[in-house]
Structures are given as C-alpha cells and as structure tokens.
Amino acid sequence: MNRVPADAENAHSSSMESCPSLRDVHSINPTQLMARIESYEGREKKGISDVRRTFCLFVTFDLLFITLLWIIELNVKGGIETTLEKEVLHYDYSSSYFDIFLLAVFRFKVLILAYAMCRLRHWWAIAFTTAVTSAFLLAKVIISQLFSQGAFGYVLPIISFILAWIETWFLDFKVLPQEAEEENRFLIAQDASERAALLHPGVLSDGQFYSPPESVAGN
Numbered sequence: 001m002n003r004v005p006a007d008a009e010n011a012h013s014s015s016m017e018s019c020p021s022l023r024d025v026h027s028i029n030p031t032q033l034m035a036r037i038e039s040y041e042g043r044e045k046k047g048i049s050d051v052r053r054t055f056c057l058f059v060t061f062d063l064l065f066i067t068l069l070w071i072i073e074l075n076v077k078g079g080i081e082t083t084l085e086k087e088v089l090h091y092d093y094s095s096s097y098f099d100i101f102l103l104a105v106f107r108f109k110v111l112i113l114a115y116a117m118c119r120l121r122h123w124w125a126i127a128f129t130t131a132v133t134s135a136f137l138l139a140k141v142i143i144s145q146l147f148s149q150g151a152f153g154y155v156l157p158i159i160s161f162i163l164a165w166i167e168t169w170f171l172d173f174k175v176l177p178q179e180a181e182e183e184n185r186f187l188i189a190q191d192a193s194e195r196a197a198l199l200h201p202g203v204l205s206d207g208q209f210y211s212p213p214e215s216v217a218g219n
Contacts, residue, residue, distance in 0.1 A: 051178050052115060055170055059111045062163045066104035069159065070097055073152045094144040100156050103133055107164060115171070121179065126171045133164040 048056075074083040087096040107129045114125035137157045140146065146153035 048116065048119065049175075049179055049182070051175050052119075055167070055175050056112060056116045058170060059108055059167060062167065063104045063108040065163070066101060066156070066160055069152070069156055070101045073097055073156065076150075076152065093140070095146070095149065097146075097152065097156055099136075099140070100160055103136060103160060107133060107167070111167065115175075121176060123168075123172055123176065126168050130164045130168045134161065137161050 071080065074080045074087070077083040087098045091098060093099070110125060110129050114120045137160060141157055146157065
C-alpha cells in the first residue's frame with residue numbers, strides 16, 4: 001500500500017537533485033553581470049589593454065636605453081661629431097656600434113606596428129625580431145673586433161640580446177595569456193547575462209495586475 005507514495009517521494013527527490021544548476025542560474029545577479037560586461041566593453045573601447053600598454057612601454061625603453069648607451073660610447077671615443085662621422089659615414093662592421101642602434105630601431109618599429117597599431121594577438125612578430133636580433137648579434141660578436149674596444153664591446157651586444165629576449169618572454173607569458181583569459185571571462189559573463197535575462201524577464205508593472213469587477217449580488 002505504501003509503494004506508490006514511496007515511488008512518488010523518490011521521484012520528487014530525484015527531480016530536486018537534478019535542479020541545482022537551475023538554482024545556480026537563478027542566483028545570478030543580473031546587475032553584477034551587466035556591470036562586469038560594461039567594464040570589459042570599456043576596456044575594449046580603450047583600444048589596448050593595460051598589459052599590452054606595459055609591453056609597448058618596455059619596447060620604447062629598449063630603444064631609448066640602447067640609444068643612450070650608444071651616445072655614451074660616442075662620447076667615450078673622443079666626441080660625438082667625430083665618432084658619429086666615423087661610425088655612420090665610414091661604417092665598418094667590425095668596429096662600429098651603429099648597426100646595434102639600427103637593430104634596436106628595427107625592433108621598435110616592428111613591435112609597435114604589430115602589437116600597438118595592428119593589435120596583433122600572435123607571437124610571430126616578436127619571434128621574427130628576436131631571431132633576427134640573436135642571429136645578428138652572434139655573428140657580430142664572432143666576426144667583429146668589438147671585444148678589443150673596451151667595456152662597450154661587451155655591454156651593448158649583451159644588453160641588446162637580453163632586452164630582446166625579455167620582450168619575447170613578457171609577450172608570450174604575460175600579454176597574450178592574460179588577454180585570452182580576459183576575453184574568456186567576458187564571453188562567460190555575456191552568456192550568463194543572456195541566461196539571466198531569459199530566466200528573469202523583468203518585474204511586472206502595477207498595470208499588469210488587475211482585479212475583476214465585483215459581480216452583482218444574486219447573479
């Protein structure tokens with residue numbers, strides 16, 4: 001005799017166990033979701049993320065720092081005008097540092113164009129600049145006579161090599177993963193907002209509630 005109520009109770013309990021996902025969706029606060037979505041949209045309107053801006057600043061620092069070291073090297077060798085004419089107008093691969101400065105300019109132009117202006121989300125541009133920098137510096141250190149010219153024969157190639165690889169590490173392990181994670185969060189929040197809009201269509205206004213007119217007594 002108690003079999004039917006027991007089956008009904010088991011069915012009711014199983015249906016209750018199958019509904020936690022619905023309760024979780026109902027517990028979503030649409031206001032918080034919309035605020036989060038608006039914050040992500042505001043970041044997109046800025047055109048460039050904070051971590052990408054930091055990367056671009058570091059690329060600019062790379063160019064300025066190499067330029068500063070090259071100017072110091074020009075002064076150490078006996079005056080900017082004389083040494084500049086010797087290294088630029090009478091360029092010699094085995095003794096000039098002008099090509100290392102041009103290498104920094106090359107990195108700056110390619111990386112700013114790719115990751116600031118075109119907003120590229122791939123590593124091929126930084127891989128290209130780092131490969132060119134590494135190959136050129138290794139060839140210059142092996143073939144040229146920089147080590148016989150004092151401390152700058154060591155400093156400029158090593159600093160240029162290190163900065164190029166720091167840029168590669170920063171883009172590959174910080175910029176691209178963080179931007180991909182923020183984009184995934186935005187898509188999840190947008191999807192949850194759409195679900196919440198379907199489950200919570202809105203508060204009914206007072207005009208939607210009405211009472212039937214009172215019936216005449218005796219009818």
